[in-house]
Amino acid sequence: MKPMGATQEEYYRGVRMVPYDLVKELVLALAGVGILALAVSAILSSPDVAPITIAAWAQSDPVDFVTTATNELAGSTTSAGYGNPYNTNGSGQAWGPIAPQTWFGTRIPIDSATTFVIQPLQRGASSNTDLGASLDTWQKAGADQQGRWTDAYTKALADASVKDGKVMVADGDYGPLPVMMSNLLGIAQTGGLDGLLMVNGRFYQTDYTPALLFMGDGSYLSGQAEQWNLLGDQWGMMNETGRYPGQTWLWLYTMWYQVPPFTSDTGFIGLNSSNADLGIIILMTLLTAALALVPLIPILRDIPHWVPIHRLIWRGYYAPKARD
């Protein structure tokens, strides 16, 4: 690579210089881009679909809400078995010895049953004696008994109906679950659970981790997202609601989620759908580093010399008249 001369004057020696007004160019660019941005903003506005509340979820799909809450108690939701950084119930993603999800431990502790169901019930219905007794029964029962209740209740919920906003299931031995769940549903439908999942002992709160994890465990949120083509297998990470461009700059990152080995169960050299997130982050890190290091990488740095696009860019410079 030919080094630049010690000064610009040396570098440009022999090159014809022409007048240039940098400040004028910048001002014109600011004005032009500003007019364009203002015009597009006025014509097309911007997306702002209202967020989903837990109340809306509980009102619109109470069976899904109660099923999700029951699964939190059973430990069968995504959050319950997630692993780090929320708990140690899942192994997390790894590629051979590379397991950063495990390395950094449980930094945002979430016990799904306690955080999403037991604590809100304790906080939201402390004066309800029936609920208090049911919670007491639940907490004193052994894990096996709790498992039998949640299994039976989950199966019954598959055929549940909704009457006046309440979830109705066939008679069965569900222990305290019907009382607990009807109370949790009632609290949620009035909007109480939206607030209770934000309670952290301090007045101000800006962390929505528990509420979003709980909503993510249900199918209502993802069902709404699917209508907007926001799911991962719909290239959702670069989409957004409405007819707006979204994060188009994530196209390459999103693309990897649509192709093997990241869509395959068997995969390639240990990379597959189960560790796709880790594999794709590693791949994109390497590709970004390669882009930054293009000046040092043979072939990549030579392509512009081989592809004559530069002769279009500098066509005046290469035109025959330039030889005169």
Add this chain to the structure above:
Amino acid sequence: MDAAEPISEQPTSWTVRTRRAIDRHLPMDHLLPVRQPYYVGSWVYVFGVITIAALVWVVASGVVLAFMGPQWWHDSSVGRFFNSLHFWSVQLFFIFMVLHLWGQYFMAGWRHGRAATWAIGVVIFGISILTAFTGYLSQQNFDSQFIAVNAKDAMNGAGIGAFFNVLNFGQMYGLHIMLLPIGVTILVVLHIVMVRARGVVKPIDPEGGARS
């Protein structure tokens, strides 16, 4: 001290050394030039300055949104307009930046000692993506909700989620309106200073000549 010592006679002064370094590497003739090589005539050169212009509009509209608070634009038509201005400025910023990147790639803009300028440009691109991502997470609407729930798995799988919690609005908002924009702005200023200090790279092939 009886009288001020001439600058030329203060060779050990750090301030004098700094002034001399600036004078040597970035004199005003380079920072705000009034002449440039005649080959700097293509529209491709415009992509850089319009990227900067879009960034100015992104920051200006973002300052208004930050001042008024994250709820404002959901409830006010004026706020919605400023959000739209911010949104479309960001879209234009990325379009222009990608055009600038590809333009510089096919001009091999890293030649003659400009590799660091190229690398910093790529870093700006990466941090800009992160800044836009935190912006989408800070919108407090359905997009924010679902992007957060969806993206947490990628962050957690890579171990990043332990420190960069996409479900934590406060953390994402703080990063979006403060730390990341400062990072982008500082690097853009550095990128521009490096361009101005070195000047525009010469064309790949000799003037009027055959391909190398």
